[in-house]
Amino acid sequence: MCGPFALLVLLIAQAAGYKSGAPPSMCKDMMPHHHGSPPQSGPAPFAVAAEPSGNEDEGRLRVTLSGSAPFAGVLLQAREGGVEGEAVGSFAALPDNFKTLDCNNFKGSAVTHADNSPKDKLSLVWEAPDGYNNEITFVAAVVANFSTFWTRVPSRTIKVTKRSTGTAGTGPAISKRLYDGCGVRKNCLGSPVGCEKKRDCIALIAVSRNGQDYEFEMMALNSKYVAVGLSADNKMGGDSVLECAYENHREGFEGVNAYRSWNIPNQKGNSRQDVQTGFTLREGLYNDGHTYCRVLLNSLTKAGEVTFDLNQTPYYLLLAAGTKTSEGMIHFHDVARESSLDSRLLSDLTPVMIHDNIYDGCNVDKSCFGYPSGCVADESCQAIATILVQGTTYNFKLKSNQGAYIALGLSADEKMGGDSVMECVQERNAIKLYSSWNKPGEKANTREKVNQSILKLINSSYTDGVIYCEFTRDASSQIMSTSFDLIKNQYFLLLAAGSSLKEKSVGYHDIFFVASGQKRSLSEVAALTSQSKLFVRLHGSFMVAAWIGTASIGIVLARYFKETWVESSLCAKDLWFAWHRFFMLITWCLTLVAAVLIFIDVGGWVSSTPSMIHAIFGCCTVVFCFVQPIGAAFRPHPAARNRPFFNWIHWFIGNAAHICSVLALFFATPVAKAELPAWLDWILFAYVVLYVVVHLLLTISGCISDSKGSDRVNTFPLKDLNTSRSALNSVERKMDASFGGFRKLMLFIHIVGVTAVTAAVIVIICLAPIEAQFSSLQKKIMSS
Incomplete structure (x- = not known):
């Protein structure tokens, strides 16, 4: 009887000793030493997170310990040099049921519980020593009950700087x-x-x-x-x-x-x-x-x-x-x-970049997927997602240089719909982690009825507009009757960022949206490339070539050159008509092919406001363009009574198509999938100015020519003085209308101008995002 009784007394004494907190003897190994009970070997259901509290140079961090279950006891330290390092700094702003310990000769450098009542969360402030500048890791030992505890639960490593008293923000x-x-x-x-x-x-x-x-x-x-x-x-x-x-x-x-x-x-x-x-x-x-x-x-x-x-x-x-x-x-x-991030000649004066440790181990120890395409290799991503798999633990990191949120989706295909989404959201300068669902067929996102416990936030920060979060996800979960098994199944990755939030979901991904080009198991470590945007690039290039290029030239020829080159013909047709028909036929073909390509790529109608406006004007352009040559094929004879009516309809449909196309191009800039720079609008505006000026000058020259009475210039397409498509035979039309040289000069300027704009815009579309591509090219040139 003495043996069991003695053991019971020992256990009671042991429990009583830890009821009021961990002893100083635990400072080094952080081991509760519960006899007969080893620490848990699996992932802890708790996470330690830290973020700046105040100015960066004040050396203060807000530290939070939270989890999916309550805990009875804790020992928390900030350690210099990693998990095996020594305690440093001091804690303040403790809740009532916690107290400090003095470890490593630093007063208040550890925190422990003051009673063994169940606790859901610990939030407090840690402050660095005066003049401190080093990396620290917060480490916790967490006790659920006597036999269940976890030791050395780490936060992410954080660089901390604190200026000496009286010198903050100054210096020599x-x-x-x-x-x-x-x-x-x-x-x-x-x-x-x-x-x-x-x-x-x-x-x-x-x-x-x-x-x-x-x-x-x-x-x-x-x-x-x-x-x-x-x-x-x-x-x-x-x-x-x-x-x-x-x-x-x-x-x-x-x-x-x-x-x-x-x-x-x-x-x-x-x-x-x-x-x-x-x-x-x-x-x-x-x-x-x-x-x-x-x-x-x-x-x-x-x-x-x-x-x-x-x-x-x-x-x-x-x-x-x-x-x-x-x-x-x-x-x-x-x-x-x-x-510095890269090597360079000292004569290279571009700003020196600093290495970001989120790239450490990319495509060697962990999978990395970033935006824009190819940015992981030269560490220049505007946003990046990393996935580290250790056993059954799936660790995710998300980082974006701008926006109100960054989100990563797991999808059975490369398109949005029926996907499990993990969101890191900036709310009041703090980062929140949510699980959400992309509704199938609706391209809408919701958090309602989505299990939030499958994600556990480990660390997060929001500094200078940069969103960062690190979290783990359950290997198996059920979302809206869909099973997501990260161990058995393969997924496409959907990475997106946006500048707005809704009440129970994120807003439209107006900064970027990119899908991986490969469907893989998350445990497979390999380079992930972006989904091909060939159809999107071809769609944009064809539309620009059609409506800034060929349509602009064809419209000007039909409007102002009916009495120019009157002594020449092509295939027994007036020269202006032959070239007008040639350019408009190219416009018709390019437009229809571009429309088919984008419908294949998108797979349906779009739901976001910028994409919808662009799509509406684009569809109007396609419809007007499609019916225009059909109507022209049934045009009445020039002497027919209803020929003026046809002229009005033909003029209206042609100009409506052109106006809709230009508006569609302007509204393509804010579409995230296009990845076009905002300054592209200025190039399009320059085209509009050129187009208007050419029309204005040619109209004025036509009016002056008409006023002389020496020639009859068909300035406006609604005039039908002689609409024959055959070679001109009348005596009065064997001479060009006056100002023929000026018109030819303006046509040359117009063709050169629209060709230059067309080429520039197509290059921007094909190399989008052009700024990132230019920066990457510049780095390669400098490094070589």
């Missing part, structure tokens, strides 16, 4: 001038990412050309050194380093000195050059704990056994800053560490 006054000219006459790389635009970097290097050499300006806040490395890759090792370090180690000297050093390959160690040549320190300052220097570096230098030619060889830039130096060396870069 001289540092402010470093930002001037970044991306224009200087190469600039700063920390944290994107700080150059805000002019609030904690460390910055700016490189500019100075004759045959290069001038490096560097500054770092709350640091005793700042350094830049020139690297063949974006990792430390085998790099030429230029250091600016504050020194007070030598007797009689206190200030900033410059040195050249060498990052030893494969060792991540640094050694200063024995001979300090090849550079000149122009200026060095140390003020209020901040370091600044300006150094002129020779374009041809040697470090280790490697020669560095700054004029001929592209390099990655490595930026580092730290709080500690000693005689002959600098120490760990605990203030800043960044590397």
Whole structure:
């Protein structure tokens, strides 16, 4: 009896000890040590998320622990250097039933429960130490009951920066001038990412050309050194380093000195050059704990056994800053560490891009699908979705540089309808995660009656308009009587983003919509390409060629050139009529083929407002275009009584088709699937101006010609003075109407103008999105 009783007492004592929170002994291993009960091995039904609370440089994060089930106990820390690191920082704004622990000599660096009552959620604030700049991961041990608990549940890794008290947003006054000219006459790389635009970097290097050499300006806040490395890759090792370090180690000297050093390959160690040549320190300052220097570096230098030619060889830039130096060396870069995204010549002044770790492991460890097509390879996506499968855990990450939401759909085909959708939605500067359903046949989205528990948010952020979320999804789920088994089935991916939200769903994907070109199992790691948009491109190109190109020329010929080239004929027909019929026949064929292509691609009618308006004008164009030659085939004889009526109908249908076509082109710009830039409207507007001006000038010349009375110029198509299609035989018509030379000149200008506009618009359509394609091409040229 004593044995069981003793065990019961031990268990009661153990439970009582943890009833009021975890002890300090758990700080390191975060293990509850419930005797006989190991931690759960499967995915935890809880998630730790963090997002900035206040300004980015205040070093405060709002941390949330939530899950699909209540929990009784918790131990939460922020760890530096990953899950195995040490606790750092301190927690504040705790709920009443939680308290802090002191771990790793940081006061309040961990949070635990104050009682064992069931809890649904924990929300509190974590603050970094003064002058902190590093990456952290929040780690939690969560207890559901005595025998069921999970340990080391991680958040995503987060870069945190906090300025020292009294220096936030400031720094040496001289540092402010470093930002001037970044991306224009200087190469600039700063920390944290994107700080150059805000002019609030904690460390910055700016490189500019100075004759045959290069001038490096560097500054770092709350640091005793700042350094830049020139690297063949974006990792430390085998790099030429230029250091600016504050020194007070030598007797009689206190200030900033410059040195050249060498990052030893494969060792991540640094050694200063024995001979300090090849550079000149122009200026060095140390003020209020901040370091600044300006150094002129020779374009041809040697470090280790490697020669560095700054004029001929592209390099990655490595930026580092730290709080500690000693005689002959600098120490760990605990203030800043960044590397440029690409290698380039220092004379290339385009802004230096920073690596985004969402691309890490793409198409090697995880599948990545981005917009626009091909953006994953050069890490230039406007939006990206990644899928990492580990056993039965499906981890998704979504990121978009703009919009109110980004959504990823799983579809049995490559079209919208009958799809399971996962939405990351920005609501009041916070990210919400929803599961929704694309209704079959309606192209509408709803969250009603959709099980939201199949998704679990792990982390999210909304910074400078960038939406980011990370979540897991159940491997098997049921949505609207449709089963989605991610293990057994294959799916197309639908990626979309939009700028508006509805009450119970997202709004129209007016920023972009793209479908994968392959149907695959989500566990298959491979490059995903976008669905072919060949039919869309051909549709747009054919319509532009038809209505900006051939129709514009054919209409002008019929309206103003009936008494030009009167001594010439083609196939026994007046020259103007032969060419008018030729151009309009091409217009008719291109229009009908374009209409068939887009109906095949879309598969039905569209529902969104921009697409619908474009489709309405497009359908009107097709209908008018189709009936026009049929009516012309039954035109009455020129002497018939109803010939004027035919002329009016023919004129009206032709011009209505042309007007509808131009309006359809203008309304194609906001259609997300077309991926056309907004400035395309200005090119179309230039075409309209050209078209109107040509008509106006030719009309004026016709009126002047008529007023002379010397010739009878058929200025308006409704005049039918002589409508014979045979070669002209009458004596009075063997001479061109007056101003024939002017008309020919205007026709030449018109043809050249519409041809140029047509070619430009077709190129924009075929290469859409043109801006992304141009940027990618520019990078390839610069890298080569």
